[in-house]
Amino acid sequence: MAEFGIVEEYDPLEMKMEVRNVDLFYGQHQALKGITLPFREQRITAIIGPSGCGKSTLLRCLNRMNDTIEGTRVTGHITLDGDDIYAPGTDVRALRRRVGMVFQRPNPFPLSIFDNIAYGPKVNGLKDKERLRHIVRTSLEGAGLWDDLKDRLDGAALDLSLGLQQQLCVARLLATKPEVILLDEPCSALDPISTLHIEELMRELSTQYTVVIVTHNMQQAARASDYTAFMLAGELIEYGTTAKIFTDPDSERTEAYVTGKLHRT
Amino acid sequence: MPGRRRIPRDPREKADRLIGNILLAIAFSAVSILLLLTLFIFKEGLPIFSKIGLKGFLLGLKWAPGKGVFGILPMIAGSVYVTGGALIMGVPLGLACALFLSEIAPLRLSRVMKPAIELLAAIPSVVYGFIGLVVLVPLIRSVLGGPGFSVLASSVVLAIMILPTIISISYDAMKAVPVSFREGSLALGASKWQTMIGVLLPAARSGIVAGVILGMGRAVGETMAVIMVAGNATTVPLTPLDPVRTLTSNIALEMGYAAGDHRTALFATGVVLFIIIMILNVLATRITRSRIRASFPKPHRVSSETASATGSAEGGERR
Numbered sequence: 001m002a003e004f005g006i007v008e009e010y011d012p013l014e015m016k017m018e019v020r021n022v023d024l025f026y027g028q029h030q031a032l033k034g035i036t037l038p039f040r041e042q043r044i045t046a047i048i049g050p051s052g053c054g055k056s057t058l059l060r061c062l063n064r065m066n067d068t069i070e071g072t073r074v075t076g077h078i079t080l081d082g083d084d085i086y087a088p089g090t091d092v093r094a095l096r097r098r099v100g101m102v103f104q105r106p107n108p109f110p111l112s113i114f115d116n117i118a119y120g121p122k123v124n125g126l127k128d129k130e131r132l133r134h135i136v137r138t139s140l141e142g143a144g145l146w147d148d149l150k151d152r153l154d155g156a157a158l159d160l161s162l163g164l165q166q167q168l169c170v171a172r173l174l175a176t177k178p179e180v181i182l183l184d185e186p187c188s189a190l191d192p193i194s195t196l197h198i199e200e201l202m203r204e205l206s207t208q209y210t211v212v213i214v215t216h217n218m219q220q221a222a223r224a225s226d227y228t229a230f231m232l233a234g235e236l237i238e239y240g241t242t243a244k245i246f247t248d249p250d251s252e253r254t255e256a257y258v259t260g261k262l263h264r265t
Numbered sequence: 266m267p268g269r270r271r272i273p274r275d276p277r278e279k280a281d282r283l284i285g286n287i288l289l290a291i292a293f294s295a296v297s298i299l300l301l302l303t304l305f306i307f308k309e310g311l312p313i314f315s316k317i318g319l320k321g322f323l324l325g326l327k328w329a330p331g332k333g334v335f336g337i338l339p340m341i342a343g344s345v346y347v348t349g350g351a352l353i354m355g356v357p358l359g360l361a362c363a364l365f366l367s368e369i370a371p372l373r374l375s376r377v378m379k380p381a382i383e384l385l386a387a388i389p390s391v392v393y394g395f396i397g398l399v400v401l402v403p404l405i406r407s408v409l410g411g412p413g414f415s416v417l418a419s420s421v422v423l424a425i426m427i428l429p430t431i432i433s434i435s436y437d438a439m440k441a442v443p444v445s446f447r448e449g450s451l452a453l454g455a456s457k458w459q460t461m462i463g464v465l466l467p468a469a470r471s472g473i474v475a476g477v478i479l480g481m482g483r484a485v486g487e488t489m490a491v492i493m494v495a496g497n498a499t500t501v502p503l504t505p506l507d508p509v510r511t512l513t514s515n516i517a518l519e520m521g522y523a524a525g526d527h528r529t530a531l532f533a534t535g536v537v538l539f540i541i542i543m544i545l546n547v548l549a550t551r552i553t554r555s556r557i558r559a560s561f562p563k564p565h566r567v568s569s570e571t572a573s574a575t576g577s578a579e580g581g582e583r584r
Contacts, residue, residue, distance in 0.1 A: 065452060068447075070371075093456060096451065096452055097453070097454035100452065100453070103452075107443070107448070107449040108449075109449065109468070110467055110468045111464075120453040120455075123450070123453065123454060123455035123463060172449075173453070176453055
């Protein structure tokens with residue numbers, strides 16, 4: 001593996017987050033093995049690989065959501081703007097505001113649309129009604145939902161279609177003004193049209209945010225990302241520009257996977 | 266079609282039908298017992314209403330069976346006060362306990378504690394009453410004054426008795442809240458506590474309310490434990506330290522020797538009690554049912570959409 005080669009290739013200034021030599025254990029089971037991977041600022045990085053390869057686990061390291069699972073142990077370094085997010089004394093809640101996450105299954109809260117979006121700012125101490133209204137509006141606009149939903153902000157979020165629910169989850173995330181947006185197979189519960197909406201939205205978001213998407217849909221990675229990382233059984237096999245990974249990968253295993261010849265090992 | 270053949274009947278079909286009918290008869294007999302019981306109570310109790318009027322019976326302040334005066338307002342007030350007191354103490358305690366078991370305690374601890382708490386429900390009520398009688402009543406008498414037999418004593422005993430109901434049902438409601446809600450909240454930078462208050466409780470609300478209503482039903486219906494610590498005076502209690510008589514106690518205490526109008530009045534007390542419990546139960550089932558419809562992602566619709574979405578959008582390039 002050429003992981004150190006990868007690290008030297010890019011300009012550190014354009015790097016938003018970096019994963020370096022990360023191992024992760026769930027109890028005895030090692031789910032990530034020596035991962036080293038950059039995430040470039042205002043770019044979309046896709047992580048692909050078969051189910052169970054550790055791609056979601058890696059994503060959940062970036063905002064320390066794995067902390068919520070008992071018996072998880074992480075070694076190595078993950079940095080955000082050069083600061084180690086696993087350093088002792090890190091404010092995990094502040095980290096999660098800066099590195100937001102959209103989940104596989106749309107998970108709007110059983111509250112109104114307005115309260116869903118206002119939730120993030122509220123739990124972070126914002127009480128001013130006027131400001132909240134403003135944030136709700138800009139967040140919905142940011143997620144391309146304002147025109148659809150402006151007349152039913154008091155309606156239940158769970159009454160929306162799944163596609164809109166997922167877009168709402170993106171809007172909810174924007175309300176906390178994140179810097180990095182993590183998307184964990186955001187379209188796997190959606191129909192093709194909603195999937196397209198989310199991909200367009202991702203494109204738009206990448207002009208302001210650093211976006212990381214985990215997907216098992218390779219067309220999606222090829223369509224919508226700038227860089228792609230391919231993982232297999234807890235290891236990073238290859239990282240490069242999306243064009244290179246999908247047309248001229250270095251590793252035979254990458255090639256086998258992206259051309260659909262790799263069977264589960 | 267000319268060549269259509271019949272599939273021969275399976276002989277087991279007959280046995281199936283027989284067993285089905287037997288079970289139907291058994292189920293029906295259980296329901297008819299309920300029906301007969303209701304009819305009986307109403308038949309025995311209703312005459313008193315025509316005699317002294319609905320208003321006189323429900324709002325009458327005096328209960329003097331010897332003089333033919335039957336007003337059950339003191340007992341209605343007694344049941345309301347005692348139940349209210351039990352809820353004031355039992356609900357916060359029960360919810361806090363359920364929150365702890367569901368969200369904070371390590372799995373190993375809650376696995377031991379939850380059955381232990383549910384075991385509380387298996388202790389006969391007379392035991393609760395007895396402990397109330399020998400511990401609580403003297404304690405209230407010596408610390409707070411009054412006779413000790415009081416609204417307060419009954420409320421405390423009932424609060425403990427409804428804890429298992431409230432804890433166990435609220436716990437189940439909280440556990441049924443999808444992990445994704447909690448993760449969504451934590452991922453926005455919320456603390457564990459904010460997640461519990463802001464997302465978990467609203468999501469589990471209907472289950473919690475159902476648990477509280479069932480607990481309330483238990484408190485209204487409880488008889489033995491209350492008789493032993495309530496003092497059973499037939500006056501409307503003015504302070505929590507005054508003795509009190511509930512609807513159930515009224516029946517249990519006097520039915521043994523009642524006859525004539527007195528007996529009818531006791532049955533009518535039963536009618537009032539019956540209606541209260543019915544209302545509480547209907548409310549509880551309504552709320553538990555609406556929970557599935559309203560506040561969670563509809564499981565069926567979600568799964569079918571997922572299947573079709575993965576099938577058309579991703580199924581092709583997956584393998």
